[in-house]
Amino acid sequence: xxxxxxxxxxxxxxxxxxxxxxxxxxxxxxxxxxxxxxxxxxxxxxxxxxxxxxxxxxxxxxxxxxxxxxxxxxxxxxxxxxxxxxxxxxxxxxxxxxxxxxxxxxx
Amino acid sequence: xxxxxxxxxxxxxxxxxxxxxxxxxxxxxxxxxxxxxxxxxxxxxxxxxxxxxxxxxxxxxxxxxxxxxxxxxxxxxxxxxxxxxxxxxxxxxxxxxxxxxxxxxxxxxxxxxxxxxx
Numbered sequence: 116x117x118x119x120x121x122x123x124x125x126x127x128x129x130x131x132x133x134x135x136x137x138x139x140x141x142x143x144x145x146x147x148x149x150x151x152x153x154x155x156x157x158x159x160x161x162x163x164x165x166x167x168x169x170x171x172x173x174x175x176x177x178x179x180x181x182x183x184x185x186x187x188x189x190x191x192x193x194x195x196x197x198x199x200x201x202x203x204x205x206x207x208x209x210x211x212x213x214x215x216x217x218x219x220x221x222x
Numbered sequence: 223x224x225x226x227x228x229x230x231x232x233x234x235x236x237x238x239x240x241x242x243x244x245x246x247x248x249x250x251x252x253x254x255x256x257x258x259x260x261x262x263x264x265x266x267x268x269x270x271x272x273x274x275x276x277x278x279x280x281x282x283x284x285x286x287x288x289x290x291x292x293x294x295x296x297x298x299x300x301x302x303x304x305x306x307x308x309x310x311x312x313x314x315x316x317x318x319x320x321x322x323x324x325x326x327x328x329x330x331x332x333x334x335x336x337x338x339x340x
Contacts, residue, residue: 206325211269
């Protein structure tokens with residue numbers, strides 16, 4: 116199975132700041148990576164797929180990048196509604212696997 | 223509007239089974255696969271398995287083979303997951319999510335909490 120190592124586990128930032136979340140795969144996943152946002156008490160929602168493609172309706176302050184085994188999610192101009200947990204997921208190979216999540220809070 | 227409406231929360235006894243439903247609306251049910259995901263505090267998010275309603279084909283995470291059984295009813299646009307021989311390790315929130323088959327889950331149900339307790 117492909118292991119997804121996500122960091123940091125938690126993050127506190129101020130409104131308007133830029134934050135970056137990292138995800139490392141245990142082997143090359145050839146950009147088969149998605150990012151999800153999960154707000155408290157809600158289900159996960161797709162943000163990014165194919166490592167850098169923005170899902171329909173997702174604000175442009177979210178962006179994804181990376182290749183090979185290293186990927187990142189960047190949130191520009193942090194807003195209060197961005198308080199959530201964020202998960203990466205690889206879909207290059209089965210079984211699908213997820214990162215352990217990053218909990219983002221506002222300082 | 224795409225919607226996946228799951229059945230309600232369940233409290234079940236150890237050793238029993240539970241069946242969770244996921245009713246799809248707002249899209250053509252047979253054009254997508256349905257994925258099931260477990261979320262528990264200790265294990266995070268885990269992919270359980272996938273069903274392709276169009277051809278009634280399933281695939282499972284090896285970890286959940288024998289634990290989960292996925293079915294789909296094309297006449298009612300509803301997917302089901304049955305969990306058997308429940309233990310405390312099965313207490314979690316279970317989600318259904320649709321995807322094109324690539325594994326990118328672009329719509330999720332609201333989740334169904336299963337609590338296994340005597």
